[in-house]
Amino acid sequence: MAEIQMTADAIAATTILNRLAEELDKRRKVVRRRLDYYGGKHPLCYASPEFRDYFAGRFAGFADNWCAPVVAVPAERMNVLGIRLDEGSRKADKDLSRAWKTADAERGSSEAFVTTLAASRSYCLVWADSDDENVPRVTWERPDQAIVAYDSDTGKRSAALKLWADDTKEYATLYQAKTVWKFQRSKSSTSGRSVAGLIVPAEGLVNASAWGGWKPRQGSDDVWPLPNPMGVVPMVELRNQTLLDDDPISDIDGVIAMQDAINLIWAYLMNALDYASLPQRIVLGADIPKVPILNADGQVAGYRPVELDKLNAERILWVPGEHARIAQWSPADLASYSNVIERGVEHIAAQTRTPPHYLIGKLTNIAAEALTAAESGLVSKTGERIVYVDPSIREIYALMALVQSDENKAKACRAGTVVWGDIQFRALAQKVDALVKMRQIGFPFEWIAEQYGLEPHEVARVLKMREKEAEDDPMAQMLNGTMQRPEAEPAEPDVETAEV
Structure with a gap:
């Protein structure tokens, strides 16, 4: 394989790669925290250092996950059925519907909607299949591994980057309208700070003599960079709601604080179950027991009291004094804990427009009209989320049409109507x-x-x-x-x- 010379275009490409990788690194921590909370990986928050020191090991990994239904309930109602290109016809385009199913986009889009609502964004990459250039290949990318750049004047996509790594190498693919740049480098040959999970050399990615540690990644045809026959950046961002800025909102950002409080109350409840759910006997008026201290010859040199922590662990409380007697404490009222947890869940339901019967799980005999009214907020919320991702779905269909070499259909897709499944369950x-x-x-x-x-x-x-x-x-x-x-x-x- 012939050695590739560093050109001005290659330097510009690595500059863009570096900038996008920096931005991706800023997002990565927040994105992974949100996805961890959706997946039930919650770090337990403690009300006091003493509680943390004593119970951290006992409740490690515990989570009462309410973030999952808040995201899953609207996402499961977001089903793409096709796209209509002709306003006068109600029929969806057959070729694109077939290509959508062939690319397994039904499952992929469902996962992307969950990720978008939980992490605030996700990405979709459309390219030609390696076996047939006219068959679209659709892959859905995580927001901690992909990013799209936009032109500040037009708002159109100007570049897209995908970063990933295996056990030995790091990979980067930069997509532009006319070219696709592929890089790779060995993990052992890099050192410095971390960017999006990749180790960036101290001198940065742009290094005319050493490529900043990166080397061109070529296929069997020795072509680098690859031409982009589609003529547009082939990656699309699916974004949740924004406040007229560049920072989409996660549906669980407001839930995380209440989720932490509920987990803490559960920890208190289980502690009460272990320590205070049964009557506790105490000894009054007796001296604290002591254990002998032996010298080097095995003789008793003195006495020391038993550690109070050991007494607590063995469920014994000693109170010194005259006229020792036995008494007991009444068991703790555990209903107070469960009541607080229920109030917290109700707050989550109200704040996220999630019907209470999806969270509390109590079966009640209610009329169909009452059930429809209870879900009206969820239906409205789901329709709103569809509005946010609808333009991205149209663009994905347009990219699929470009892979099929049909530019007219691609233009029609951008002004088409996405057909969604019924979002109201009755x-x-x-x-x-x-x-x-x-x-x-x-x-x-x-x-x-x-x-x-x-x-x-x-x-x-x-x-x-x-x-x-x-x-x-x-x-x-x-x-x-x-x-x-x-x-x-x-x-x-x-x-x-x-x-x-």
Whole structure:
């Protein structure tokens, strides 16, 4: 493999790589903390140093995870069914729907929505499949391993970076509109500070003589950098809500503090279960027990009192004094702890618009209308989250169309309509009753099928089945005036007339 010379374009690429890696490093700690809380990895917060010193080991790894349902409940209602390119037609594009399924984007997008709501952002990379250049390959990237840069004037994507590492090497791929730069370097050959999990040399990434530790990563065709036939940066950012700035908000940022408080109360509760849930006997009026101190010859040289910590561990309390007697404390009221935990969970439900029955888990016999009203906040919240990610989904479809070499379809995707599954869960009888009434007042059957929640290809399939039933139903044909009367059989000739 021929040695590659450092050019001005290569230096500019490593400069961009360095800048994006710096920004990614700033985000990494916050992103991982949010994802850890979603996954149930909560560091237990203590109310006092004494409690921490004594109980840290006992409750290590404990977590009562309420961050997961806060994110999972709206994310599980965000299902992409396709994209409509023609405003006059309600049908989703078949080629893109097929490509979406082929790329396993149904599962990948579901995971990306969870990551977006929990960590505030995620990323999607679209490229051509290695076996077929016309088949899109869609991968979904973590926000602690990928980042997108934007032009400050136009707001369009100007570059994207993906960083990752294995046991021996570190890798970086920089995507630009016209080129793709791939770098790698050995972990053992680098030293200095950490950037996004990668060790950056003290002199930085831009080093005309030594490449800053990085070396070009080439494929079997020895092409470096790779051309980008798509003509645009092929990575898209899915962002949660922002406050008109460049810092999207996580859905669990406001939950983490209450989550820590609930975990602490659980620790207190389990401590009370261990120490104070049963009556505690005490000895009054007796001297504290002492143990002998032996000298080098084994003779008793004195006495020392038993350590109070050991007495506590053995559930014994000694109170010195005359007239020793035995008494007891009443058991602790554990309901006070559970009541506080329930209040905390209710606060989480109210603050995050998560229906209480998703969190508390109590089964109650309530009417369907009351259940719908209880979920109205969640439905509104889910619709709002869809608004945030909808432009990114359109852009992902546009990139898939570019992989298929269809620029006109890519332009149509950017102005298309993403088809989402029904975000409101209702009882089947309630849903069907509403659709029947809408049908009776004149809504077309195709629209009714869409509102029922069928995917676009299933709607077309149902319409064909409906037409087939109509063709086989003579009553429907009579009502539509399409029934064909049977042809009259020709009359037999008159024998006498024939003989004449």
